[in-house]
Amino acid sequence: MQDPNEDTEWNDILRKKGILPPKEVPKEDEEEELAFQQQSVVKTYESMTLDELDENEDEFNEEDEAAVEMYRQKRLAEWKAAQIKNVFGEVAEISGQDYVNEVTKAGDGIWVVLHLYKQGIPLCTLINQHLSKLARKFPQAKFLKSISTTCIANYPDRNLPTIFVYFEGEMKAQFIGPLVFGGMNLKVEELEWRLAESGAVKTDLEENPRKQVEDKLMTSIRSSIPTWKDIDSEEEDY
Structure with a gap:
């Protein structure tokens, strides 16, 4: 009996005509695809502004809400920081x-x-x-x-x-x-x-x-204080 999941030209033709069911995707590939989709969604959140997050709120499902809220708080903190920055200056x-x-x-x-x-x-x-x-x-x-x-x-x-x-x-x-x-x-x-x-x-x-x-001052003071050698030399001159 021929394996319907086998990669053959004949099976591809049968799949196109609907005679054979679509080829099963290995579980590992499904997990990789899901992870890629989730990563893409996260990147989409990261690129959104506060207004964009609010506008697209209805499109996020329950599983996305935690990630969306995290990025909303991040954007809000960035906005507050921008409001504070350069407010004074005089x-x-x-x-x-x-x-x-x-x-x-x-x-x-x-x-x-x-x-x-x-x-x-x-x-x-x-x-x-x-x-x-x-x-x-x-x-x-x-x-x-x-x-x-x-x-x-x-x-x-x-x-x-x-x-x-x-x-x-x-x-x-x-x-x-x-x-x-x-x-x-x-x-x-x-x-x-x-x-x-x-x-x-x-x-x-x-x-x-x-x-x-202070270091320069102390160095200057030390250099102006005569050493014992200087004092002995002065006494010998007398």
């Missing part, structure tokens, strides 16, 4: 009345850097200039400034400049007074490093710029 001036909305209610995932200052204090002016540069470099963080006494009544001038760092309305770091900043020699990279340590920004600096300055 140092905004606020008063005490703005504090709750701008700081406490800044929003989920938002870092806030608030500088309390007063006009006429050179270090405050320098820090405002540095913060303007950092605000452009790190637009995902909210940079704010406020005249100290308009934000906090009777805030002492000796505490200026002051920087408060918040995340989702909770204070994470504070820098108070001129000594903390190192005076008028403060570099923008040093301030960037301080803010990065607090978590407010993601710096590309590899090490603390202040450490480099």
